[in-house]
Amino acid sequence: MQTLKFGLIGTGYMGKAHAIALRAAPTVFQLPAQPVCELLAEVDGELASSKARELGFARATGDWKALISDPEVDVVDVCSPNYLHKEMALAAIAAGKHVYAEKPLALSAADALEMVEAAEQAGVKTLVGFNYIRNPATQLAREIVASGEIGELIHFRGRHNEDYLSDPELPHGWRTRRGTAGAGALGDVGSHILNMAEYLTGQRVTEVFGQLQTVISRRPHADGSGGTGEVENDDQAQALLRFDSGLIGNVEASRVAVGRKMGLAYTLTGTKGAILFDQERMSELQLYQSEGPKGRRGFRTLLMGPEHPDYAAFSPAAGHGLGYNDQKVIEIRDLVEGIVMGRPLYPDFREAWRVNGMIEAIERSHIEGRWARVVA
Amino acid sequence: MQTLKFGLIGTGYMGKAHAIALRAAPTVFQLPAQPVCELLAEVDGELASSKARELGFARATGDWKALISDPEVDVVDVCSPNYLHKEMALAAIAAGKHVYAEKPLALSAADALEMVEAAEQAGVKTLVGFNYIRNPATQLAREIVASGEIGELIHFRGRHNEDYLSDPELPHGWRTRRGTAGAGALGDVGSHILNMAEYLTGQRVTEVFGQLQTVISRRPHADGSGGTGEVENDDQAQALLRFDSGLIGNVEASRVAVGRKMGLAYTLTGTKGAILFDQERMSELQLYQSEGPKGRRGFRTLLMGPEHPDYAAFSPAAGHGLGYNDQKVIEIRDLVEGIVMGRPLYPDFREAWRVNGMIEAIERSHIEGRWARVVA
Amino acid sequence: MQTLKFGLIGTGYMGKAHAIALRAAPTVFQLPAQPVCELLAEVDGELASSKARELGFARATGDWKALISDPEVDVVDVCSPNYLHKEMALAAIAAGKHVYAEKPLALSAADALEMVEAAEQAGVKTLVGFNYIRNPATQLAREIVASGEIGELIHFRGRHNEDYLSDPELPHGWRTRRGTAGAGALGDVGSHILNMAEYLTGQRVTEVFGQLQTVISRRPHADGSGGTGEVENDDQAQALLRFDSGLIGNVEASRVAVGRKMGLAYTLTGTKGAILFDQERMSELQLYQSEGPKGRRGFRTLLMGPEHPDYAAFSPAAGHGLGYNDQKVIEIRDLVEGIVMGRPLYPDFREAWRVNGMIEAIERSHIEGRWARVVA
């Protein structure tokens, strides 16, 4: 059987999730090629070796450039902090490798576009890890919208709020610096809901009006020196949206939303129904349809089951529940199939560039106090 | 015992709710005066008489001006369509009556201000029926915010979405015409959430950025002639908010939000906790506090009980549940006490003028495409 | 207009709820007679007078027998502790009065039967205050079951659990003594769910197997003397049920179920659907139907609205929510209509006797360790 050899750069939060998914994917799905955990790169050789053992990679290196140039590696899997995505991806593309990168793709739309163009010229495949769109419930939401079951969309409400930086005593990290993270909550979690706004509606966001705020303006230095430094990007953001069809909507993103752990949620309102979803209850979709006798209408809780997208591969029985990592398994399936079978991948770098475009438009409109066009 | 004689104008939806509450209030609460259902006005004498019998009013008239000039009437209770509020209230004030009016107060902020000034010059008491703020759960939310239990507020999200005009076959009525309703969803249900934004936070909305949309642009004429006419105000509206303290937030209002029946909901996020509320589950408040061991934190469902504001008067036992009309009972209690004991009433005409001010600022910003100051 | 004059005995929890409902009922509904709050009896004349003023009764007496013999009183409304129901009801019946009594009807099935027979011989109307069956959501559940929308019933699960006696420091009261309350949780809250089991299913419980437990076996004396006395009835009870049709089910009752405030809940499972209900969310019914595509099935949250039983009288708009006291308003409507129009009342003394019969069968089976037939 054909293999697809992965080189993983970075073993934090996302690196481990990728490793778990690479292991599970070929058992869950019938894949056209066997993904192989070939080579792992970390900041030094010792950590790399230890992580390779832990995560089941065959080889390790302390030099990510060596990983990229390694002839055995087919796919470069970029799980590093945001500011490294560009350099690594461009190097991988230059080496003719397919690139699987975490989100947001880049620190700026200009950087993202450079990556898009490089990838397209090189003819390599790219995929960006907006994994929540793989959740069967969200795939189902998209299907319901596309099928017209809730009529024509008239409103989209989305949010991705978490509280991981709500403690003011948490020190600076790469996420709180402009130069390493780009936008703050808007880029980190907001990128998910902005991509999802287009994914779910099947429409393009054309104009935005945004408002950003850094709630905790200074944080302790990471070195424990006792001083504090300015937080350089947003803690919370909100925006009104205009889509190309005339649809309107709004989004929120926050990293200081006390109490919210996985607060990605959306409401899709159509002329004949509505959909509610909350990722904290990731295996449920609420569906309302203006059908049947009025006294029997209501939001219906659909528990995901084998009738829904990609669920049956995990369990033949409804209601048994998928987890966060299962979304990554589906993402790996899409990636492997896309590469081996030459299918288009979604969201590829070009699509992810749009997300950077939306982020920048929200920031621009915040500064200018007026609607901003999404350039992407 | 002292009495307070009510003259009710209008017996639609709200008129009946007022009548029920006037009956129940003196048994639920120990009032300083006995409210009396004295006189009822409707568009003609016959309907007035029939409604007076039905709603338990002592006398009836087909002429609202007669009601206002009736020497027995202490309080004029204005439950007519929006466009009649001003004329009726000004007449009542001129006759030296206290005025209890439904919301929104007026078709424009200028009209509202005229009413404010007349009432204040005449020295009569006024109260506007933003009844949802009487719900014990919402009173509790305000208490929790004011007490600092969730720290300092950093975000307010509010919506009041319903679907009462989501059917495009529903014909025109006074609500769909600029001249009779003023703003559409924004004025009708949006006025509730805008008032509540200030009530809950204890802060003033100073600037807004709004977006309005008429989703169903034409509706059948009310006369059944078969033609259609243009809908003159918004079906849905959304806005970003700036409060005087620097707090930010957003609101939505809709009359075409398919599936939402009583979709008034809010999220208050503070630096140390958060509150969630949904009027469709009106006797519950969700409270999160960043206290205690991390593994034991979560949103707590507080069922209203005798420890909470105004609940004990309805039932000595927790969790037994209040209903929509019970909110009006509390409103009547506040009105009677305010008049008899000379207490300030909230929200009075001046406070309701602010709501008209916010509505107009949202409309203005929608047209101008930039932040608009709330003038009120 | 015809009047129906009420004499209320007892002004605790239930007495006030009755008074509120008597006031509100004629405004909510178009009644065939005007209920009048005529006479109120309490343990002494002073308290009676004070309560009459508070609750809006025209006259007061410190002697309940005087109330019963009062020629103006048409309906005797018994809101006294359980152990007084029998004597008062029999006296009222002897005086030819209609009797409206709180639940459980009597301390024993034998007492209840004596009351049934007296009432039926005298030809007076009787109604027992199992008010939760008036909730529109529960009326709707019964309609759905009766209509066959969920097929043939195969299982009933019911519970009424509260925590009002969960604190072991709470002293004895009439509820904890056999001679004043009869059964404990089983009689107090269990009586509701037992009546509801028959109401909802439209079937008779024929045999039961029960288990009772007094969790807090001793409580402080009520006189504050510092000593403790034995609790004489059950704190929690559970039973398996057999209905006449072959349907099976189970019930729970508790007064020590920590965390439950209004924990009346049921699940009705049929061959083609199911219903879930929880009185803590009293304006919602969850309905599942085995219809339509499998991927679109789920429990639907029906928010009560004007399409549902008795809701429209309270509000023309769906989702606005009824409260606990509104159930009593519906009960009063049924009572007044039943008396004036000569309609059968449900649940009358005979029906309430069945509840006493079920309670005793549960107690008997607990002692004997085997199924017990319901004698009633």
Add this chain to the structure above:
Amino acid sequence: MQTLKFGLIGTGYMGKAHAIALRAAPTVFQLPAQPVCELLAEVDGELASSKARELGFARATGDWKALISDPEVDVVDVCSPNYLHKEMALAAIAAGKHVYAEKPLALSAADALEMVEAAEQAGVKTLVGFNYIRNPATQLAREIVASGEIGELIHFRGRHNEDYLSDPELPHGWRTRRGTAGAGALGDVGSHILNMAEYLTGQRVTEVFGQLQTVISRRPHADGSGGTGEVENDDQAQALLRFDSGLIGNVEASRVAVGRKMGLAYTLTGTKGAILFDQERMSELQLYQSEGPKGRRGFRTLLMGPEHPDYAAFSPAAGHGLGYNDQKVIEIRDLVEGIVMGRPLYPDFREAWRVNGMIEAIERSHIEGRWARVVA
């Protein structure tokens, strides 16, 4: 690194779940030995080969006895229908292999005991797949109970209801025959909740009173011949429970509970708090504690996170959600650690024998109409 070689018998529902978990476990957890998917047995060699490829097993056989005698196999993983568990497990034990078996362990308590004794004499390790107890939320519930955070337990309510056989047109299969399944719903899903009753409370069920019912008494023959045959075991069961400490409780099990997909749920009531759980929302636990001001008490929704048992291995961020298969990953971790490090395994065959004992006692009490002691 040490390896532990697995031989899997049966590749239905559970077989695939085991295979996925065997793949993922060493990446999720740091295991003391590497589980290897060595050999797979199915009913014939062709199917076995195909399934081995699909599920990632190195070798395949059409003869389960060959698997058991294969010298490379360390652990025999029994995922066959219930009636084969005994023969296969005894053979594996005789061959000195550790045994990992699906539930219920055996068709009867006597069979289970025979298996217990064989395993204990042979000194092999055994584990039975009651996987729901591995869910971090349920592990947390047990910890909370054991810690006394909700005081002393006074009531346990459990159910495991599904609707997988609610369609009367579904034909016979091994689950509907006494000789191949043993008990029906009681054995299949009921075994989970009975084991969980003891796991959560830390107490033993000593006596039970049960009621069983076959709702759909005849089903089509599996061969499509058009005739029907009698269903030989229960579709639904319910029982009252007595635990050794005096604690009482009840359980339900159903395979015809229309609308319930993964209806394993429990309520644990203590003297100072309560816990609610529903596997359909498997990453949430509801916790009530009688602490703090009364007006701030309520059921708290704990979203599983890294502070809770075993969660951190899957994700460092709270609320991200585990799925059904993740429970099996934890089970594999426990199995591997137990075998390699010589730790006791829970639930082993002896513990699973108790479940068969409870099932039989429920069946016996149903027939005899009285309490039955659990013999195990």
